[in-house]
Amino acid sequence: MTKARTPLLQVSNLTVGFQTGPGYRDVVRDVSFSVAGGETLAIVGESGSGKSVTSMALMQLLPRATSRITGRVEFQGTDLLTLDERRMERIRGDRISMIFQEPMTSLNPVMTIGAQIAESILMHRRIGRAQARAEALAMMDRVRIPSAAGRFDDYPHQFSGGMRQRVMIAAALACQPDLLIADEPTTALDVTIQAQVLDLIKELQAESGMGVIFITHDMGVVAEVADRTLVMYHGDVIEAGTTTQIFDAPSQTYTRALLSAVPRPGSMAGIDAPTPYPVFDIAEGRMSPPAERPDTLQADQPPLLEVKDLSKRFAIQSKLLKRVTARVHAVEGVNLTLRRGETLSIVGESGCGKSTTGKLITGLHPRDEGEVVIAGRKLDRVSAAERAHDIQMIFQDPYASLNPRLRVGEAITEPLRIHGTVPRAQEREIAAQLLDRVGLKAEMADRFPHEFSGGQRQRICVARALVMKPKVIVADEAVSALDVTMKTQVVNLMMDLQAEMGLGFLFISHDMAVVERISHRIAVMYLGQIVEIGPRAEIFGNPRHPYTRRLLSAVPVPDPARRNQRGAVPVTELKSPIRPPDYRRPAQHYTQVSPDHFILETGAESL
Amino acid sequence: MGWFLRRVAQSLLMLWVVISLVFLSINFVPGDPAELLLAQDGGSPDPIMVEMLREELGLNRPMLEQYTRKMGDLLQGDLGTSIVDGSPVGQEVMRRLPRTLELIGAAGILSLLIGIPAGVLSALRPRSLFSRIAALLAGTAQSIPVFVLGTLFVILFATVLGWLPAGGFTPFGRDPGRHMMLLILPAATIALGLSAIVFRITRASMLDVLPLDFIRTARAKGVPARRVIIRHALRNALMPVITVFALQLGGLLAGTVLVETVFNWPGLSGMLVAGVNARDYPVVTGVIVVVSAFYIGLNLLVDVIYGLTDPRVRK
Numbered sequence: 001m002t003k004a005r006t007p008l009l010q011v012s013n014l015t016v017g018f019q020t021g022p023g024y025r026d027v028v029r030d031v032s033f034s035v036a037g038g039e040t041l042a043i044v045g046e047s048g049s050g051k052s053v054t055s056m057a058l059m060q061l062l063p064r065a066t067s068r069i070t071g072r073v074e075f076q077g078t079d080l081l082t083l084d085e086r087r088m089e090r091i092r093g094d095r096i097s098m099i100f101q102e103p104m105t106s107l108n109p110v111m112t113i114g115a116q117i118a119e120s121i122l123m124h125r126r127i128g129r130a131q132a133r134a135e136a137l138a139m140m141d142r143v144r145i146p147s148a149a150g151r152f153d154d155y156p157h158q159f160s161g162g163m164r165q166r167v168m169i170a171a172a173l174a175c176q177p178d179l180l181i182a183d184e185p186t187t188a189l190d191v192t193i194q195a196q197v198l199d200l201i202k203e204l205q206a207e208s209g210m211g212v213i214f215i216t217h218d219m220g221v222v223a224e225v226a227d228r229t230l231v232m233y234h235g236d237v238i239e240a241g242t243t244t245q246i247f248d249a250p251s252q253t254y255t256r257a258l259l260s261a262v263p264r265p266g267s268m269a270g271i272d273a274p275t276p277y278p279v280f281d282i283a284e285g286r287m288s289p290p291a292e293r294p295d296t297l298q299a300d301q302p303p304l305l306e307v308k309d310l311s312k313r314f315a316i317q318s319k320l321l322k323r324v325t326a327r328v329h330a331v332e333g334v335n336l337t338l339r340r341g342e343t344l345s346i347v348g349e350s351g352c353g354k355s356t357t358g359k360l361i362t363g364l365h366p367r368d369e370g371e372v373v374i375a376g377r378k379l380d381r382v383s384a385a386e387r388a389h390d391i392q393m394i395f396q397d398p399y400a401s402l403n404p405r406l407r408v409g410e411a412i413t414e415p416l417r418i419h420g421t422v423p424r425a426q427e428r429e430i431a432a433q434l435l436d437r438v439g440l441k442a443e444m445a446d447r448f449p450h451e452f453s454g455g456q457r458q459r460i461c462v463a464r465a466l467v468m469k470p471k472v473i474v475a476d477e478a479v480s481a482l483d484v485t486m487k488t489q490v491v492n493l494m495m496d497l498q499a500e501m502g503l504g505f506l507f508i509s510h511d512m513a514v515v516e517r518i519s520h521r522i523a524v525m526y527l528g529q530i531v532e533i534g535p536r537a538e539i540f541g542n543p544r545h546p547y548t549r550r551l552l553s554a555v556p557v558p559d560p561a562r563r564n565q566r567g568a569v570p571v572t573e574l575k576s577p578i579r580p581p582d583y584r585r586p587a588q589h590y591t592q593v594s595p596d597h598f599i600l601e602t603g604a605e606s607l
Numbered sequence: 608m609g610w611f612l613r614r615v616a617q618s619l620l621m622l623w624v625v626i627s628l629v630f631l632s633i634n635f636v637p638g639d640p641a642e643l644l645l646a647q648d649g650g651s652p653d654p655i656m657v658e659m660l661r662e663e664l665g666l667n668r669p670m671l672e673q674y675t676r677k678m679g680d681l682l683q684g685d686l687g688t689s690i691v692d693g694s695p696v697g698q699e700v701m702r703r704l705p706r707t708l709e710l711i712g713a714a715g716i717l718s719l720l721i722g723i724p725a726g727v728l729s730a731l732r733p734r735s736l737f738s739r740i741a742a743l744l745a746g747t748a749q750s751i752p753v754f755v756l757g758t759l760f761v762i763l764f765a766t767v768l769g770w771l772p773a774g775g776f777t778p779f780g781r782d783p784g785r786h787m788m789l790l791i792l793p794a795a796t797i798a799l800g801l802s803a804i805v806f807r808i809t810r811a812s813m814l815d816v817l818p819l820d821f822i823r824t825a826r827a828k829g830v831p832a833r834r835v836i837i838r839h840a841l842r843n844a845l846m847p848v849i850t851v852f853a854l855q856l857g858g859l860l861a862g863t864v865l866v867e868t869v870f871n872w873p874g875l876s877g878m879l880v881a882g883v884n885a886r887d888y889p890v891v892t893g894v895i896v897v898v899s900a901f902y903i904g905l906n907l908l909v910d911v912i913y914g915l916t917d918p919r920v921r922k
Binding site: 059061085086089090091092093094097098100102105106107108109110111119120123124155157168171172 | 819820821823824825826827828829830831832838839842843916917918919
């Protein structure tokens with residue numbers, strides 16, 4: 001794929017420092033690379049690796065007063081670093097464009113999307129408004145926004161995340177730039193939407209021959225899009241080469257660690273029990289395979305959790321008369337069982353009802369119908385205080401789910417204090433033990449959450465969930481916000497705790513890689529219903545429901561050689577679970593495919 | 608559109624509640640208005656006189672009847688007549704209202720012209736010398752009471768420098784030049800404190816908006832800095848400014864008493880004060896009703912502007 005072409009962009013010895021106190025602290029050191037027209041270069045790394053700062057430095061978008069950029073950024077024969085703001089403005093959006101991670105916040109909420117696309121054109125071309133509008137409309141068609149003309153005057157909040165990212169791309173590509181910098185453009189999107197956006201970028205690149213710099217932390221996406229790859233770690237480029245080289249023969253342990261966390265469909269094939277990630281030691285550069293361990297599942301014990309016909313609807317009311325005009329059927333007739341030492345994952349895309357299911361089971365939301373039995377007792381019969389001994393929850397965002405003004409030791413033991421089960425004098429000791437148990441130091445109990453990294457905070461949340469010695473833990477996207485290395489560590493920790501304490505995990509996630517590692521069984525949810533449930537090997541190896549297949553096919557294949565084998569994902573929006581008030585769910589019929597493996601018989605209309 | 612009609616209905620309901628509250632509070636205030644009126648010179652009033660006045664004012668009717676009659680009058684735009692001199696309240700209010708509105712309007716425009724640009728500049732360079740001086744001036748301006756400031760202005764610009772008249776009022780129709788000259792000092796007195804508030808809100812709001820992702824998007828599109836600041840940042844930052852500004856203006860409707868007194872400006876709040884002093888209840892009610900109607904109308908206007916600036920509000 002990569003032919004010798006004159007580079008479009010040649011970056012040499014780029015170093016970026018930010019002012020801290022009297023001096024500068026370098027956050028990107030001595031980075032050199034080049035991109036040719038039609039080529040895609042991926043820059044991979046975790047948060048803090050300097051990958052985004054590099055892209056911002058190329059565009060001269062860092063504040064000039066407080067940052068110091070040295071080196072050369074040669075673009076079509078000009079060193080961009082020598083240009084003043086005015087000349088840089090002429091290049092931005094015209095010759096080099098950029099798209100960003102958060103489509104939800106990256107568009108101006110008070111401008112119509114059409115005006116925002118047309119603005120790019122008006123800034124760089126001497127044309128009238130009418131013509132700019134026509135070009136913007138053409139651009140909206142090119143990025144396949146359905147019925148573009150009718151949506152030109154709509155505002156960003158009227159679009160879904162995936163559609164907003166298409167708007168961003170349309171605005172970025174409106175002037176046919178020679179280089180596109182895409183900074184984590186699909187990270188915030190669901191996997192099927194991600195596949196659509198990646199396809200779109202590839203198609204547009206093939207049409208226009210532009211160069212693309214693709215910044216991401218996801219090796220699966222890298223394999224899918226990049227010709228060459230640059231791996232960054234703490235501000236340095238630690239490895240560079242063609243994507244095939246990087247995937248086939250990574251020279252650095254860190255790269256191998258990144259690769260080990262990528263979903264590789266089939267990589268767990270033939271292994272029945274969930275297996276922890278291999279442990280790697282960056283300092284020593286060694287990678288140790290996971291220890292052999294017996295399966296944690298205790299199939300002979302009575303089930304920890306039984307859920308029968310669980311349903312939840314949220315009414316949508318008319319503003320004035322408060323009449324119910326429709327209902328969101330968030331959870332529809334969900335049946336589950338969870339045994340001791342078992343991990344059952346619930347997977348699906350945003351809005352499928354997986355988080356609501358978790359909240360209904362823990363009793364955080366009242367349910368409309370159905371029955372939840374935890375450790376042999378019905379949820380309704382158990383007081384909230386007692387329930388806390390049976391079931392606990394870990395949430396997605398470790399930054400938002402710890403009280404910033406509470407010392408972590410107190411945060412961990414707060415449940416004990418609420419329930420008054422343990423004398424106060426013992427609290428410190430318990431906090432110390434738990435911190436030690438989750439791999440932190442006992443003396444950290446007196447620190448505040450902001451002194452910890454994301455991974456450490458999630459360990460604290462795990463410790464807090466453990467303090468009541470629960471039998472079941474509902475982990476709602478518990479590792480989704482973490483960097484790859486942190487993610488593997490927290491997953492391994494959870495699996496160790498499961499082996500030790502016989503915990504049952506209800507693991508709610510959209511991340512197929514982690515799900516494949518951690519699960520005994522998987523339930524796939526779509527529009528509030530479980531469409532397929534079965535052992536992990538069956539779901540990954542023999543998916544039967546069309547939605548399960550679509551979901552799995554959208555997961556990027558982490559093998560550059562197998563790129564483009566994934567069929568094009570059709571441009572569809574996720575269906576809405578909003579139904580008229582008189583809607584009655586048709587009876588659910590599950591068909592057994594193999595032992596423990598069931599699929600929902602679905603009419604054609606619901607897909 | 609449905610959204611707009613709902614807001615209008617809400618406003619009318621609010622106005623009705625205010626009027627009813629005013630009616631009730633006047634009726635529940637201890638003491639008989641008629642008796643109080645006649646007792647102004649001290650001494651016990653003649654009971655026959657009191658009874659006659661009660662009859663005349665309709666105070667001897669049942670409360671519900673008084674209430675419905677009052678509401679009926681108001682619906683027809685009749686604010687009643689002054690007890691003191693028998694003149695129609697509505698006419699006097701309509702004569703004075705434009706003067707107060709003019710004063711507040713001039714002060715409002717002046718404070719926006721000073722406060723918004725200063726706030727934007729200060730947010731762009733929060734640690735510059737300009738920002739520090741502006742913050743200091745704003746603090747000072749907010750802490751000087753208007754009557755002190757007004758008096759200082761009179762001493763400086765009228766007495767010492769002799770550039771402007773010290774106070775008074777000339778109708779615009781009679782002498783436009785003189786009218787404007789007389790407007791400057793009272794308007795500037797109100798505007799100084801108001802511009803300090805506008806400045807602070809604009810600055811804080813801009814500081815919130817500037818680091819947002821869509822500002823970075825606009826810059827990455829090559830939008831020139833000036834346009835990024837005005838079209839993208841300021842438009843989003845203006846909403847809290849509009850809200851606070853409108854509330855302040857509404858408060859000024861009845862709150863310009865001190866300024867109107869210092870500069871001898873025959874506005875609405877002067878009428879309210881005179882009415883209260885003379886226990887001229889129809890005047891008090893009339894002024895309060897008109898002021899509340901304006902206040903509520905202003906709030907409605909803010910919501911409409913909000914809807915125009917931020918599409919997410921329309922729903």
